[in-house]
Amino acid sequence: MRHPSGRVAAALTALSCCLALVVTGCANPESEKAAPPAKAADGTQMNLSPSQDRLHAQRVAAIADSVPEPVREDGFLDIVNLAGTEPPLSFYATDNQTVIGVEPDLATLVADVLGLKPRFHTVSWENIFIGLDSGKYELAMTNVTVTEERKEKYDFATYRADEVAFEAPRDADWAVRGPKDVAGRTIAVTAGTNQEQLLRTWDRQNRASNLDAVTGKNFQNPADYYLALGSGRVDAYLGPGPAGAYHAAASGKTKVIGTFSSSGDGLEGRIGATVRKENGLIEPVAKALNVVMADGTYTEVLKRWGLQAEALPKSEVNPPGIPRS
Structure with a gap:
C-alpha cells in the first residue's frame, strides 16, 4: 500500500504557524x-x-x-x-x-x-x-x-x-499505514465524498481478511467532526490532505497520522x-x-x-x- 506522506507533510510544514x-x-x-x-x-x-x-x-x-x-x-x-x-x-x-x-x-x-x-x-x-x-x-x-x-x-x-489525510487528536498513539490500521476504529468522513468511498473499500478488504469492521460516521461540516474528534466519539477524521495539515498546524490540537493518494490503491x-x-x-x-x-x-x-x-x-x-x- 502506497504511503505518500511527502506532499501533505510539506503542506504541514509550510502552514505550521497559521492562525487558529x-x-x-x-x-x-x-x-x-x-x-x-x-x-x-x-x-x-x-x-x-x-x-x-x-x-x-x-x-x-x-x-x-x-x-x-x-x-x-x-x-x-x-x-x-x-x-x-x-x-x-x-x-x-x-x-x-x-x-x-x-x-x-x-x-x-x-x-x-x-x-x-x-x-x-x-x-x-x-x-x-x-x-x-x-x-x-x-x-x-x-x-x-x-x-x-x-x-x-x-x-x-x-x-x-489529490491526497487525503487521517487526522487524530495530538496525543494519539497510532498511525495509519494501510487498511488494517483502521480495523475496529470509528472514523469521521463527509457523506458523498471520495474519502467515504475509500473508507468503505478498506472496510471490505478488512472484512475479507477477517479483521474488525470500521465504523464510518458522517458529518457535513468541520465544527461537527472536530467536536466529535475532541470528545472521543471518533478516533480520527478522514478528509482532504491540505485541509487536515492546515487544521493540525493551526489548532495545535490534532495531528496527521497518515496520508494517501485518494484512490488508496496505487492510482x-x-x-x-x-x-x-x-x-x-x-x-x-x-x-x-x-x-x-x-x-x-x-x-x-x-x-x-x-x-x-x-x-x-x-x-x-x-x-x-x-x-x-
Whole structure:
C-alpha cells in the first residue's frame, strides 16, 4: 500500500504557524485591519484578509472565443465552491464573509484567460452537484476528485494532485499505514465524498481478511467532526490532505497520522475542475489551466497557500478516475 506522506507533510510544514482563529471562522471584523497576514514556517506571508490582491492572468483570445456563446455573452463565469470551511482550499477571510483560498484563486485565473468575470457561489457539498446538474453553476473548482462514476455525468480538467489525510487528536498513539490500521476504529468522513468511498473499500478488504469492521460516521461540516474528534466519539477524521495539515498546524490540537493518494490503491488521484457533461466548457477550461501552468501564475498561487507539492505538469481532460467501489 502506497504511503505518500511527502506532499501533505510539506503542506504541514509550510502552514505550521497559521492562525487558529481563521480555522474556527470566528474572526472579529473590527480587528481585521490591524491583524497582520499569517506567516508560514518558511517565511511565506499568507494574506487572510478580505483584500486578497489575487494573481491574474491575461485573456487569450483563441481560448476565450471558444467559450459557449451564452456564457461568453453573459460575461460571467458562475463558479461554485464548497462553503468556506476547508483552509487552505476554500475558507472565510478574517471578515468571516469573503471566501479565499487556493480554489477561488485558481478559478480566478481560469476566468481571466477565458475573458470572463468570476462570480462565486458557496454552497454545501451536495448542492455543488445539484447546481451543476440544473445549470445554475457553470464550473466547480472545489476539491472534486475525478472518479469513474462522476465521469458519467460530469467532465473534468485536472489541476491538482489529490491526497487525503487521517487526522487524530495530538496525543494519539497510532498511525495509519494501510487498511488494517483502521480495523475496529470509528472514523469521521463527509457523506458523498471520495474519502467515504475509500473508507468503505478498506472496510471490505478488512472484512475479507477477517479483521474488525470500521465504523464510518458522517458529518457535513468541520465544527461537527472536530467536536466529535475532541470528545472521543471518533478516533480520527478522514478528509482532504491540505485541509487536515492546515487544521493540525493551526489548532495545535490534532495531528496527521497518515496520508494517501485518494484512490488508496496505487492510482494517482486527481482533483478536477468540474462541469456538466458536454456543456462545451471543459476544453476551454483545460486550455486555460494549461496556459497558467505554463506561464507560472499557477505555481505562484500554489506557493501562496503552501501547496506546491500538489502541482501537476499539465491539465488533462477526463483522465482515468477512481474506480467504482
